[in-house]
Amino acid sequence: MVTYGRVRMEDVARQAGVSVATVSKVVNGRYGVSATTTARVADVISELGYEASLGARSLRSTRTGILGVLVAEFEPFSTELLKGVSGAMADTDYELMAFAGATHGETVGWERRSLRRLGGTLLDGAIVVTPTVIEPGAAVPVVAIDPHTGSSDVPTVDSDNVGGARSAVEHLIGLGHTRIGMIRGREDLESARLREQGFRQAMAAAGLEVDETLLATGSYRSESAVAPALLLLDRRDRPTAVFAANDLMAIRTVEVARTLGLQVPADLSVVGFDNIPESALAQPALTTVAQPLREMGRCALDLLLSLLAGEELAQPHVRLDTRLVERASTGPPAPGRL
Secondary structure, eight states: OOEEEEEEEHHHHHHTTTTTTHHHHHHTSSSSHHHHHHHHHHHHHHHTTTTHHHHHHHHHOOOOOEEEEESSSOOOHHHHHHHHHHHHHSSSEEEEEEEEETTTTSSSSSHHHHHHHHTTTTEEEEEEESSSSSOOOSSSOEEEEEEOOOOTOOOOEEEEEHHHHHHHHHHHHHHOOOOEEEEEEOTTHHHHHHHHHHHHHHHHHHHHOOOOOGGGEEEGGGGGHHHHHHHHHHHOOSSSEEEEHHEEEEEEHHHHHTTOOOOOTTTTEEEEEEEOOOHHSSSSSSSHHHOHHHHHHHHHHHHHHHTTTTTTOSSSSSOOOEEOOHHHHOOOTTTTTO
C-alpha cells in the first residue's frame, strides 16, 4: 500500500468517494480520470495535508516550485555537484529536492524510472547526474551532468575528460616515469572512455608504448579498485606510477600499495581524477585532476532555469576546463625503475 506521511492512499480514496486506482492515477498524472474527479481528489489531498500536497499543487498549476537533482547514489562526486546546485538556488524562487534513484547496485535505467516517477507531478525540472540513458521528451525539462550517451536535444554539462587525463599522465612522464599503469572507470560510461583516450594520447605524444597488461578496470567505486590494484602492483615488473580514473579508486590504490609494503610516492606514484575533498585529506595527499564540480552544478542549474523560462540555449552543451593539482602522492621513480 502506498502511503504519504501518516495518511494512506486508501484514506484519500475513501474521503473522495473513488477507488484507490483512481487516486493513484490522479497523483501520478495519468490519463483516464475526468476533470471533475481530478479536482475532487486534489481537494481531498490538500484537505488531508499530507506530503503529496505537492502533487495536489501540480494538479491546479503548471508549476510545483520544485527542481530535482537525480543521482544514482550519494557519493563524493555527486555530493559536490549537489552543493553547487544548492548554492545557486538561493537567488531563485525554486526549492530543491535531491533523489538517489539506483537500487541494489543498479547502474542502468534508474534515471528513466526516476523521471517517470517524479517528473510532472513533483518536479518542474530535473538535473540528472551521470545518466546512462538520456531520452528527449521527458515530462519535465532535463539537463544532464557528465552524461553517458544520448540525444543531442538534451542539454549537457561535463568537463574536459580527455585533456584532464592527458595532463595527469604528462605530469607522471615529466617526473621520469615511463612504465605507467591505469585503473579505468566503468566501461559503460563515456567519462571512462575519454579518460583512457587522454591516457593513450599522452603516452603516444611522449613516444611511449602502452603496455596493455598494465591497464585494469574498476567501476569508479572505492572497493572496485582493490582487485585491479593488486593485479598491477603484485607483480615483479609492476608499474612505477598508476593513473586511476577517479579519486576514490586512486585513494584505494594507495591503500593497496601500502599493504604490499610499497611507499607512495617513493615506490609508486598515484594520480586520481575529480579532486573530491577526500583527495586532499588522504595520506599522502593525492595528486589529482580537478573537475570544477560545484561550477558544473551551477552551470546545469543555469541551463535548466533557461529551459523553464522558455529561452533558447545559446550553448546547450557546456564543457568546462580541468586542472592538475599536484600534491604528495607523486614523485620521481626510484633509481633504476623508470
